[in-house]
Amino acid sequence: MEWFTAPEYALSRLVLLRLLAAVYLLGFVAAARQFRALLGARGLLPIPRYLRRNGWREAPSLFQWHYSDRFFAAVAWGGAAVSAGLCAGLGDAVPLWASMLLWALLWVLYLSIVNVGQTWYAFGWESLLLEAGTLAVFLGNAAVAPPWPVLLLVRWLLFRVEFGAGLIKLRGDRCWRDLSCLKYHHETQPMPGPFSWYFHHLPMPLHRVEVAANHVAQLGLPVLLFAPQPVASVAAAAMVVTQLWLVASGNFAWLNWLTVALAFGALRLPGAPSPHGHRAPLWFEVLVLAFTALVLALSWWPARNLLSRGQLMNYSFNRLHLVNTYGAFGSINRVRFEVVVEGTAEAVPRVGTHWSEYGFRGKPGELRRRPRQFAPYHLRLDWLMWFAAISPSYARPWFPGLLDRLLAGDRATLRLLRHNPFPGEPPRHVRAVLYRYRFSTPAERRADGSWWHRERVGTYYAAVGR
Incomplete structure (x- = not known):
């Protein structure tokens, strides 16, 4: 099926997957370094106590079989090791089926942590990492050209991340509509960065430009992701620039870098495609199409949420975090x-x-x-x-x-x-x-x-x- 492959996105896929592996690596390392105090057997919100109240249906996780601090550390450091390997190119050095299993393993390990993480893991970027991680399983490796259906799912995910955040702002705090929110936000955001003081002291007209540009980036550019090239690439590149602006202005964990990674699903990089390995095996095509059908079916709930006046922010409609809804800072603190x-x-x-x-x-x-x-x-x-x-x-x-x-x-x-x-x-x-x-x-x-x-x-x- 000629339409199934998109060899011109081979380099874009490589960048996307390496960035995603790097984010996974950070997530596992953070879990390994922080869990004993937060979630360990003697932590502030102990996992064993949580598991006594929640079974497989409420919290699917490897820890339902067994929990100990030593086992959690093995899961976290094991995930970090696999992530580091994929970041270094392991996924392209093994057969296609093995690459898919490695990405699936990362998803299972991180899902096991998130589903017992309670308040400490109740952030939208946890679901975003898991949803992006499922897409990575079906993006293939250097043995096959990138599958076009999954590239479209990557764009659909990026669309929901940005468009959902834009809508939650327009429907939320009045300061997003009068363009004054960033007069307060640089100072009151959860964790200001080294340049936040300077951003805060920008003149008010520039704050209004910041907010207006944010509306364009989150409400206008996502629609262009589905336009023909080079329009989609221009939109994706502009979204990367806005994400780097957010990186400079504050600390938002890996949300911005994960969004940048997803943008490469639409950003076609120059370079000749690989002359071999384009033909995907039939079993891979069948799995990709079945997965695509599943995601489209599950997309009914987040799509309906986008159109709802009671839009939910950062919500998972299933415990596997397969297709979620996103958004941030619908309201802004003034103090x-x-x-x-x-x-x-x-x-x-x-x-x-x-x-x-x-x-x-x-x-x-x-x-x-x-x-x-x-x-x-x-x-x-x-x-x-x-x-x-x-x-x-x-x-x-x-x-x-x-x-x-x-x-x-x-x-x-x-x-x-x-x-x-x-x-x-x-x-x-x-x-x-x-x-x-x-x-x-x-x-x-x-x-x-x-x-x-x-x-x-x-x-x-x-x-x-x-």
Whole structure:
């Protein structure tokens, strides 16, 4: 079937799959490094306790058969090893069927983690990685030309990511419609980056240009992905540029880089196609067509969601995360609040007690510490601390446990932090204070070198002792 193959996209597929493997690698490494404190047997939201309440139907996962911290580490580091191999070209060095099995293995391993990850994995880019991972299984390797049906599914996924985000904004906060949202967003986003301070201080007319360009990128360009070439390539390239703009302005884990990877499904790169290996075996064509039919059938729910006034954001319609709906920042915070965790060595806290502040890796804390670039790596605790500052209800299941681990000097928890003010002996008491943070003005920045200024709002969590 001549229409089935698209050899002119061979180089684009290679870039797409290498980027996707790199994102998988980051996801598995982050899981391996952070799970003991967050999800381990003695974690803040232990997987064993979750599995006692949720069976295969609610949480399909390898851990339904067996869970131990050692087994989780084996799954995470094993996934990282396979991801690194695929990123280095392993998928093209093995037969087609073996390449498909390697990509399927990554999907099974990461799905097993996400489905027991609870609040720590309740982010849209987890579902996006899994959905993109299923497409990778059927994209083939160097032995066959890229299958055209799967390239179209990649574009359909990219369309839903961008168009869904655009619609959720237009239907959401008024500031997206009056073009003023980025007056606040660079300052109040979950984890500002090293250039966010400069983005925040752009003149208001440029903020309006930013918002207008975002609407064009998310509502206009996705439609052109299905246009003939070179229109589709121009649209995809423009979307890559907008994603790199977001990379420069903040930390959004691997969302932007995964979106860039998907753009190569429409971005046709120059270069002569391989002179051999274009003909796909019949069994591969049958599997691709069956998979395409499945995705189209499952697309009914996200397509209907796009047209709904009650549009859902970042929602999976099945526990396998096969075809999902996406979107982000339908509403924008005007004020930034931060939860600051403190401890003291005094036996009985009283007025005048000296409290020492714990430092987090990514979220704002120390006023003279410039925001760091962590994306595409995902600091899960720091992200959840942003939600905790918005409303204590987000933190109720795990925040008391966090304070308990600090009182105990738990090593796994302390490894998630940047600074422990009690390196010798754990504190006698800990508490949490709520502050209002804002970026310093240029004048304040010149005067005292501060990136942030803050005002105490009140007590977030009263002092608790051992």
